[in-house]
Amino acid sequence: MIEFKNVTLAFKKQKALDNVSFTLKGGTICGVLGRNGAGKTSLFRLLAAYVRPTSGDARVFGENPYENQRITQKVALITDMGDEYNSFSVRDTLKLAAAFRPNWDEGYAQRLAKRFELPVKKAMSSLSHGQRASVRAVVGLASRCEVTIFDEAYLGMDAAFRKMFVSAILDDFTQNPRTILFSTHFIDEMSKLFNEVLILDKGKVAFQGDSDVLRQLRQNSSSATLQDLFIEITGGIDNEGIS
Amino acid sequence: MRAALDGSSPIFQQVKEAIEEEILRGKLAPEDQIPSNRKLVALWEVNPLTVMKGVQLLADEGILYKKRGEGMFVAPDAPERLRRRIGGGFVKDYVEPLVGLADALGIGLDGLCKQISAVWEELRND
Known part of the structure; x- marks a missing residue:
């Protein structure tokens, strides 16, 4: 369903993704993990057709997503930023999303808006970081896109809202199976959400597979937590040159 | 659950x-x-x-x-099957390591039995 063949995305000489190949069958919640600069956001921007590959072949539902409305309307990318200068109200922001998303569920959006205590009349720019994150979470969930990508989307939410967000994803995914990609640095907190994991390291795929395989790896290694195992897989922390 | x-x-x-x-x-x-x-x-x-x-x-x-x-x-x-499956491994998975550990710690058979009795009583009275 998502198929990358030798995909490179370069900015001048810097390669954000370096000859990456992988296939995701979809219908899962896939954790996309990687250190800062590993290429997670680049991968997502390719899927959501914000950019096109420098070389190689990136396909979603068998098609190139770039400038392809059939595909782009099926892919929602929710990030941790934006809307700081958006003078639209929360209500209008939701209306706008509804207009672009063929599977939008208005009733669900309203129930979520209540649960996340969204101030619907206020301008997006006047909200707190966490409230804006909640609006984007509601947009991402209610869009019911075949491919929904949450790129660190909960940043700014407090622990209670984060928990609610995770519960909402799980409950909605149970009733409306689709493909959800979810990037996070809180691996141990979020790991129960995933059944599949893709780990990127320096623009390449370092691990792909069932997240329970990762757990078995951890049990057989010296790592105390999944986070530790993850650091081990991605080459550890480079302490040279700090002191 | x-x-x-x-x-x-x-x-x-x-x-x-x-x-x-x-x-x-x-x-x-x-x-x-x-x-x-x-x-x-x-x-x-x-x-x-x-x-x-x-x-x-x-x-x-x-x-x-x-x-x-x-x-x-x-x-x-189901209960019967589970008891048979888990019971089958009981000695190997639980009793053998326990006896091994007790022996290594120098707790004799009497001591081990006493401790098991004590824990048994405690758990049953809960």
Whole structure:
């Protein structure tokens, strides 16, 4: 369903993704993990057709997503930023999303808006970081896109809202199976959400597979937590040159 | 049902064990329907496909069976089967390491028996 063949995305000489190949069958919640600069956001921007590959072949539902409305309307990318200068109200922001998303569920959006205590009349720019994150979470969930990508989307939410967000994803995914990609640095907190994991390291795929395989790896290694195992897989922390 | 999964062993395994525990404790009796996937997902906050994997393993073993359009039910002989399976490994998995450890610590057979009796009484009085 998502198929990358030798995909490179370069900015001048810097390669954000370096000859990456992988296939995701979809219908899962896939954790996309990687250190800062590993290429997670680049991968997502390719899927959501914000950019096109420098070389190689990136396909979603068998098609190139770039400038392809059939595909782009099926892919929602929710990030941790934006809307700081958006003078639209929360209500209008939701209306706008509804207009672009063929599977939008208005009733669900309203129930979520209540649960996340969204101030619907206020301008997006006047909200707190966490409230804006909640609006984007509601947009991402209610869009019911075949491919929904949450790129660190909960940043700014407090622990209670984060928990609610995770519960909402799980409950909605149970009733409306689709493909959800979810990037996070809180691996141990979020790991129960995933059944599949893709780990990127320096623009390449370092691990792909069932997240329970990762757990078995951890049990057989010296790592105390999944986070530790993850650091081990991605080459550890480079302490040279700090002191 | 166990309220939380600890996240250390594979989660499908923990899902399976949690349901087995319910059956062994008699909280899920033969012919009872197990909670829906949705309820288990909400209880443990885990991926529904992972829950289904654990449940499917129990179905493969004949501990649960599926009624079409209704859900998963506890097989009539499930408690017996579980006791036989877990009991089969009891000496090897629990007694042997315990005796080995007691011996290494210099706790004699009498001492070990006394400690077991004490714990036994304590747990039964809870």
